[in-house]
Amino acid sequence: MTPRLGERLSGLSSRLLLAQALLLLAGAVTTWVVASFVGPSIFHGHLMEAGAGHDPAELLHVERAFRDSLLIAMGVALLVSVLTAWSVTAWFTRRVRRSTSAVVRTAGDISAGQYAARIRATGLGSEFDRMGVTINELAGRLEETEATRRRLLSDLGHELRTPLSTVQMQLDAVDDGVRPFDGATMEVLRANTNRLRRLADDIAAVSRAQEQRMELRREPTDLVELARRSVAEQLPNYAMKGVQVTARGEEPVEMGLDPARMGQVLSNLLSNALRHTPEGGSVIVEVRCTGTGAAVDVVDDGEGIAPEQLPLVFERFFRVDPARGPHDGGAGIGLTISRSIVEAHGGRLSAFSGGPGTGTRFTVDLPG
Structure with a gap:
């Protein structure tokens, strides 16, 4: 859309041009005053000090010639x-x-959803x-947020449909x-309504965590x-x-954290490990001190994760095995909640696997 005349006159570039014009005008007026009054008076003083032997008419002519030549030279x-200066200012x-119009236009496109x-x-x-x-960067984050929102709505519809x-x-x-x-009918209805309730609670928990609205009650733990x-x-579940x-x-490793929230993280990780470890397998939970704090490893010798799937395991509703249903594979949201809780503590939750069959x-x- 072409800007109106009033908008162009009130724009940044027009104001810069006007400010430069005023600056040039002030310089021109100053130069004219100096050439017309200050310069000739100084020249007259020097003539008097030199004791020039000319009569007043000749002195007046000399001073006038000096003033005119000064005005012409300085005028040119x-x-x-x-x-x-005006050409350079107009170009700039x-x-x-x-450039600013391009920025405004692009910002408008972003605000319109593009x-x-x-x-x-x-280059300015x-x-x-x-x-x-x-x-x-803002546009990139908005694009990622919009993609996540669309994927969430699609996945949520899939989770609710069953x-x-x-x-x-x-x-x-x-x-x-x-x-x-x-x-028996009541049991089926109750089980599915409970599943819907748990799904709603999980989504609310993820939203609070990712919007940094999760309240932590830290205490020495x-x-x-x-x-x-x-x-x-x-x-009992493992047995x-x-x-x-x-x-x-x-040794005791004491940290300032929310024991209930961190217990939820460990519970989610243990449930996930059990879900992907076959009968006869093993899971180890190891607490160790690091140079900057502490770490907890949950290691299983189960199914493992393909390298291309590792970056996706913390996404909402993602399942390593798509064939698993919600009854045996969970809602696919536990790891997302766990990562949000860990990040709320200022930490990091990461996954490592050598591939299928190598454990995770x-x-x-x-x-600290």
Whole structure:
């Protein structure tokens, strides 16, 4: 859209041009005053000091010749300098106008949802280049956020479809008289509604964590004892599947953290390890001190993760094995919540695997 005359006159480039014009006008007026009054009076004083023997008429003619020649010489020089300065200023302001218009246009495209728009380097200096880089980074983050939002809506619709379809089929079967409304039907309905509730709670937890609204109640906590307690809570599930689980850590490792939240992280990691470790396998939870704090490793000798899937394991609703359903594969959101909790503590949660069949190691790094 072409800017109106009023907008062009009030723009940055027009103001720069006007300021330069006023500066040149002030310089011209100053030069004229000096050439007309100051210069001739100084010249007259020097003539008097030199004791020139001319009569007053000759002195007046000499002073007038000096003033006129001074005015002509300075006028020509001033005209050339003004034209040069004006040309340079006009070129620079035109370039500033084009660059700022491009920035405004691109920012408008981004605000309209065209997150792929980018600002090219203006060449007007480090400040303008830094502004362009900042806006491009903002556009990139908005593009990633929009992609995540679309993927979340798609995945969420997929996650909701299964329990809702199950509930709908059960109700239709009862209405058609195919199935009685007995305890078994109630159990199916209750299980699926509970699943919907857990899904809603998990999504709310992820949103709070990623929006940095998660409240942490930090207190001195022995990380070794916390790991042992988490293992003890999961022990019945491991025994049922026939998987061994062990907690390692000799000395107390005391950290200032939220024990409930960090216990949730360890519980999620242990559940994930159990889910991907076959019968007869083992899982080890090891607490160790690092140079800057402490770390917790959850290592299994199970299925492992392909290299191309490692960057995706913390994404919402991602499953290493797409064939796993929500009943045996979880909602695919536990690792996302765990990473958000660890990052809220100022730490980092990472995954390592040599590939399928080599097992997986999840490491929680916490600052001291």
